[in-house]
Amino acid sequence: MILPIARTALTALRRDRAALALSFVLPVAFFSIFAVIFGGQRDTTPKVTVILVDQDQSPNSRQFVAALERESSLVVLTHPKAETKGVTPPDYTAATAEQAVKNGDAPIALILPKGFGAHPVSFGPDGAGPPIQMLNDASDTIAPQVVNGMLQKVAMTAMPLVMASQGLSYSEKYIGFFTPEQRKRVDDGMARLRQELAANPNALQSSTAADGGFTGIVRVQQRAVVGENKKSPMISFYAAAIGVMFLLFTASGAAGALLDEAESGALDRVLSSRVTMTTLLAGKLFYNTLLAFAQLAVMFLWAWAVFKLDLFSHIPGFLVMGLTSAVAVAAFGILLASICRTRAQLGALSTLIILVMSSIGGSMFPRYLMPQSMQTAGLFTINAWAIDGFTKVFWRDQPVAALWPQVAVLLAVALGLFLMARRIARRWEYA
Amino acid sequence: MSSPLVPASPIESAAPPLQVVSLVKRFGQVKAVDGISLTLRAGECLGLLGPNGAGKSTLIRSIVGRVIPDSGQVAVFGAPAASPAARASLGWVPQDLALYPRLTAAENLSAFGSYYGLAGKQLHEAIGRCLHWAALEERSRDLARNLSGGMKRRLNMAAGLIHQPRLVLMDEPTVGVDPQSRNRIFEMIEALRAAGTTIIYTTHYMEEAERLCDRVAIVDHGRIIALDTHEALVRASFASRSQVLARFDGSSEAISAWAAARSGRLTDSTAEFTIEHPSEVAALLDSASAAGLQLVDLSLRRPNLESVFLHLTGRELRD
Numbered sequence: 001m002i003l004p005i006a007r008t009a010l011t012a013l014r015r016d017r018a019a020l021a022l023s024f025v026l027p028v029a030f031f032s033i034f035a036v037i038f039g040g041q042r043d044t045t046p047k048v049t050v051i052l053v054d055q056d057q058s059p060n061s062r063q064f065v066a067a068l069e070r071e072s073s074l075v076v077l078t079h080p081k082a083e084t085k086g087v088t089p090p091d092y093t094a095a096t097a098e099q100a101v102k103n104g105d106a107p108i109a110l111i112l113p114k115g116f117g118a119h120p121v122s123f124g125p126d127g128a129g130p131p132i133q134m135l136n137d138a139s140d141t142i143a144p145q146v147v148n149g150m151l152q153k154v155a156m157t158a159m160p161l162v163m164a165s166q167g168l169s170y171s172e173k174y175i176g177f178f179t180p181e182q183r184k185r186v187d188d189g190m191a192r193l194r195q196e197l198a199a200n201p202n203a204l205q206s207s208t209a210a211d212g213g214f215t216g217i218v219r220v221q222q223r224a225v226v227g228e229n230k231k232s233p234m235i236s237f238y239a240a241a242i243g244v245m246f247l248l249f250t251a252s253g254a255a256g257a258l259l260d261e262a263e264s265g266a267l268d269r270v271l272s273s274r275v276t277m278t279t280l281l282a283g284k285l286f287y288n289t290l291l292a293f294a295q296l297a298v299m300f301l302w303a304w305a306v307f308k309l310d311l312f313s314h315i316p317g318f319l320v321m322g323l324t325s326a327v328a329v330a331a332f333g334i335l336l337a338s339i340c341r342t343r344a345q346l347g348a349l350s351t352l353i354i355l356v357m358s359s360i361g362g363s364m365f366p367r368y369l370m371p372q373s374m375q376t377a378g379l380f381t382i383n384a385w386a387i388d389g390f391t392k393v394f395w396r397d398q399p400v401a402a403l404w405p406q407v408a409v410l411l412a413v414a415l416g417l418f419l420m421a422r423r424i425a426r427r428w429e430y431a
Numbered sequence: 432m433s434s435p436l437v438p439a440s441p442i443e444s445a446a447p448p449l450q451v452v453s454l455v456k457r458f459g460q461v462k463a464v465d466g467i468s469l470t471l472r473a474g475e476c477l478g479l480l481g482p483n484g485a486g487k488s489t490l491i492r493s494i495v496g497r498v499i500p501d502s503g504q505v506a507v508f509g510a511p512a513a514s515p516a517a518r519a520s521l522g523w524v525p526q527d528l529a530l531y532p533r534l535t536a537a538e539n540l541s542a543f544g545s546y547y548g549l550a551g552k553q554l555h556e557a558i559g560r561c562l563h564w565a566a567l568e569e570r571s572r573d574l575a576r577n578l579s580g581g582m583k584r585r586l587n588m589a590a591g592l593i594h595q596p597r598l599v600l601m602d603e604p605t606v607g608v609d610p611q612s613r614n615r616i617f618e619m620i621e622a623l624r625a626a627g628t629t630i631i632y633t634t635h636y637m638e639e640a641e642r643l644c645d646r647v648a649i650v651d652h653g654r655i656i657a658l659d660t661h662e663a664l665v666r667a668s669f670a671s672r673s674q675v676l677a678r679f680d681g682s683s684e685a686i687s688a689w690a691a692a693r694s695g696r697l698t699d700s701t702a703e704f705t706i707e708h709p710s711e712v713a714a715l716l717d718s719a720s721a722a723g724l725q726l727v728d729l730s731l732r733r734p735n736l737e738s739v740f741l742h743l744t745g746r747e748l749r750d
Contacts, residue, residue, distance in 0.1 A: 265527030269590070272495045272523050273546035274515065430499045 018348030026352050033359045036374055047372060048143045049075040051097045051109035058117025065112070067154045074150055077106060098135050098225050102396055104388075107140040107368065108147050109133075109225075121155060121217050131219035138227035139237065139395055140368055148220055155217040226396055236394030237366065237387070239303040244325060244386045245354065245363040246299075247292045251333030252350035254288050258337045259346060262428055277429050281334060281422055288330030289323070296322045309394065316400050317393030324410040325386040331417035332382060338424040357381040385409045446509030448473055448520075448598045448629040449494065454503035456489050456653075463489040464500065465653035471598070471631065476624055478644030479633040480736060482746070486653035487633040488526060491600050494631070495523045507598060519547070522596030524588045526603045532576035536567050536586050539575050540593050547594035561589035564619060581612025588619060598629045605639065617642060637736035647736060651744050661736055668742040669734040675704045675712055676732065680725040689722045705734070 013019055052068065054061050069076045080089045080100065092100065097109035111133035119129025132151065136144045261267040270280060300318060303309035311318065336353070340346040358364055360374060361383025367375050378384040389406030392398040449471040456464040463486045471477055479487045492498040494505050496513025510516035530539050540558045549557055562568045565585040570578060575586060588604055601620070605613045620643055624630065634640055640647045641661050648658040657664055678701050679686050687697040693715065695704040704715060709731060719726060740746075 261531075264532075265525050265529035266531060268492075268497055268527075269523065269525055269529040269543070270546055272497055272518065272521070273543065273594075274518055274548055275546045430497065 016344065018342075018344045022348045022351060026355065029352065029356055030359065033356065033374075036371065047073055047075050048108065048146050049077060049106040050147055051077050051092050051100055051106045053092050053094055053097050053109065053111045054078075055094065055114050056112050056116040060117030060120050061112045064116075064120065064154060067157070068110075068150065071150050071154065073146065080105070094133070101135050101137055101225050103398065103402070104137065104226075104392065104396055107137045107143040109135040110147070110151075111135070129219075131221040134220050134222040135225045136222060138224040139234070139366075139391070142369065144222060151220060152217050235303055235307045235309045237391060239300055239307075239309060240321075240387045240390030240394070241363040241366075241383070243296050243299040243390075244329070244361075244383050245358040247295055247325065247329045248332060248354040248357065248382070249350065250295055251288050251292050251329040252336045252346060252354070253333070254291055255284060255330075255333035255337035256343055256346050258284065258334070259340065259343055267428060271429065277425055278422060281338075281418070281425060284334055285327070285330050285418060288333055289326045292326035292329050293322050296326060314393050314397075317398075317403065318390075320400050320403055320407060321386065321389040321393055324407045324414075325382070325389070328382050328386070328410040328414040328417070331414040331421065335417045335421040335424070338421040338428075358383055360384075362387050382410065382413060385413075446506065447471055448508060449631070450504075450506045451490070451494065452504045454490065454493060454500050454505065456493060456498055456500045458489075462653050464493065466503070467650075467653070467655055468503075469648065469655065469658070471629055474624075474627045474629055475645045476620075476630040476632055476643055478640035478647040479631060479650050480635065480637060480640045480647050480740070481633075481650035482635055485650045487650050488602055489653075490650070491523070491602050491631065491633060494600060495521060519594070520597045522591045522594065522599040524591035524599065524601040524604050526606060528583050528587050530575045530583065530587060530590065533574060535572050535574055536578065536582075537562065537571040539586060539590055543590045544593040549594060557593050557595070561593050564592070564622065565589040566615065579612075581608045581615065584608050584612065584616060585619065588616070592623070596628075598631075599623065600631045602633050603635070604632075605634070605636070637740070640736055649736070649740055649743060651740075651746075656743050657739065661739075664736065664739045665734050668739045669705065672705050672707050672734070673709065674732050674734050674738060675706055675715060676728075676730045677702045677704075677715070677719070677726060678728040679719060680727055681723070685722070686724060689719065689724060693718060 013023070050068070052065055054065050065076075065078070068074060077092070079091045080096075082088055092109070094111050097111065100106060101109045113130040113133060115130050116132065134144060134147065258267065261270070267280075271277060275283075300309065300311050300322075304311035333350075336350050337346055340349055358381075361367070361378045361381030362370075363383045367378050367384060367387075370378070385406045389403050389410070392402055392406070447470050449469065451467055451469040454464050454467045455462065465486070467486075467490055469477075479490065481487050489498055493500050494507070494512055496517065505512035507514075507517035508520050510520070531542060534542060537558055540561050541554060544554045544557050558571075559568075562571050565588060567578075567582060567586060567589070570582060575583060578586060584604060584607075588601070591601075592599060604620075605616055608616065617639070620630065620632070624643075630643075632640070632643055644661070646659060647661050647664060648655045649664070650656070657667070659667065683697065683700060686700075686702055690697050690702040690704070693704060695702050697703075706712065706715075712729070712731065716726060716729070734742075
């Protein structure tokens with residue numbers, strides 16, 4: 001009895017291609033995506049984009065900048081990307097670098113202050129020079145660690161002359177003939193170091209000091225320029241990320257009503273009235289957009305009520321991003337429904353595409369932590385553009401005007417998908 | 432049944448309600464409609480009678496504009512099929528229960544009414560009129576999916592007539608309903624006819640065609656093989672001849688062989704013969720007795736549309 005039951009189930013599965021795809025293709029697709037994300041990280045450290053401002057312009061600081069630029073794990077920008085070919089924009093200043101971090105152009109900006117070249121290392125008889133200013137985006141907790149490590153490494157390997165001169169200074173100062181007075185100084189120095197370590201045992205264990213700076217060969221003063229006052233740093237990201245993923249599911253489910261209506265004959269009847277296929281799809285798009293927006297609104301209201309997301313000071317941005325994201329996912333749902341023949345097919349195809357889009361597009365794992373190739377691939381998903389837009393609104397506090405790239409892309413996607421759906425829906429129009 | 436649906440505008444067009452000329456529609460290798468021509472008179476009810484797969488539904492869907500014919504023309508009150516004018520004049524009751532199951536009866540009517548451009552008071556009145564016509568006033572707030580099969584059928588019909596069309600196409604509206612509900616549907620159609628609505632009624636039940644239709648078109652293999660009143664169709668096929676139906680005890684092989692020898696045929700254990708005069712019955716019974724067959728039941732009747740179909744095609748209507 002057991003075998004016939006298993007055989008019947010197997011036969012049914014073989015006939016249900018949608019279920020077959022879900023059973024075998026989806027896990028493989030998912031595994032591959034996460035293998036690329038995490039497997040890639042093991043082989044090569046993801047590159048961190050760093051904006052660099054050299055206010056010192058001394059030989060030492062230039063050497064330091066050049067060494068940072070040679071680091072394969074960093075992408076160093078000294079000026080914004082050229083908007084017109086052949087015209088190099090002016091170098092970043094401290095102010096424009098800070099603004100660029102706020103805009104999300106890079107997670108980190110480093111400012112080498114005046115006088116840095118004279119005293120680049122944080123030890124020595126002349127005392128430490130001014131620290132490097134590190135301006136960071138608090139949403140990326142990994143980049144500051146990576147960049148600080150690189151700074152220390154570069155200080156060690158790229159400035160041998162500086163290190164040698166400091167060593168000689170030490171020798172002149174402390175070695176000589178070790179007179180009783182010298183002995184006393186060495187002993188005093190050691191005692192002082194012991195005292196410092198006793199007073200601050202974490203100084204050598206953690207790279208982030210209590211004052212937001214890093215200790216090491218070079219001194220780094222860290223300051224978060226984005227998100228420093230946010231109560232819950234990742235809430236806005238996840239409200240958008242998870243919200244958009246579920247919007248996609250809702251939209252494809254709602255668009256599936258088209259398939260029900262086609263099956264029941266209601267679609268035929270509607271199309272025999274004054275309603276044309278274009279009107280019908282536009283009506284469905286309108287409804288699905290409202291539904292998706294309502295879902296997003298509930299999600300953000302919940303985030304405001306429970307997780308203290310600052311929704312009400314970002315209403316215009318929320319409306320713009322909410323509606324454009326909603327119309328894009330609504331059009332996506334209608335396209336999927338027009339492609340599929342049955343609800344089962346729609347269920348399988350939408351699960352496959354939405355989960356893949358969500359993993360690549362940053363709904364499950366922040367895109368800035370992915371390898372560059374995956375970040376680029378993410379640009380082909382609705383999730384990435386929607387999340388970027390919501391991040392601009394809620395994380396970077398950017399004005400509505402700054403949302404134009406996301407709005408333009410999402411509206412273009414909505415229009416493109418809707419036109420494709422309209423083309424494919426011709427199969428319902430006439431026999 | 433009261434409160435018939437009076438067409439929205441009186442029939443004043445000089446053009447016939449429906450004119451179909453040399454219509455052809457193929458699906459792959461199959462010719463679903465094979466050169467059908469048809470003209471409807473104002474206010475008449477034309478029955479399309481034929482077995483499943485004869486091409487009735489394809490013809491109806493071509494008239495509604497849901498099927499694009501390979502050749503031929505369809506004009507509704509002179510307007511091409513699927514044109515806005517044709518859509519406004521046409522009411523279609525599809526064979527499927529084309530309803531929104533999660534909407535109430537009244538909401539379904541409201542939805543379809545608004546698809547035809549009705550709004551406000553006009554829509555409200557139309558809903559009331561249709562609910563009354565379909566005897567669903569008391570169930571107007573019930574979800575369509577919770578209605579009985581017969582009620583769903585009536586709602587399905589009402590949804591097709593919400594905009595008071597002048598020409599109504601009904602595609603087997605009684606499929607799957609019990610005899611009581613069927614009678615109710617007949618009453619609704621008769622009320623519609625009394626109001627002067629022109630109707631095309633497709634069915635494979637000859638009783639329905641005989642009861643409801645002024646003229647009957649017999650459709651087979653995508654063609655109209657006969658079109659006239661049902662009396663004229665019977666007369667054309669059988670003149671004044673009658674049919675004898677006789678049931679016998681005994682093996683069906685023996686009965687079949689005997690019936691075939693007497694130019695009759697055996698259907699469902701009943702032998703059928705066509706005779707010119709009732710006096711021929713006696714000779715028939717003598718012959719059966721001589722063949723050793725024992726008579727159980729005997730009846731004499733006037734041939735019906737099913738007989739006509741059988742006569743014209745050599746096949747049963749329900750084959």
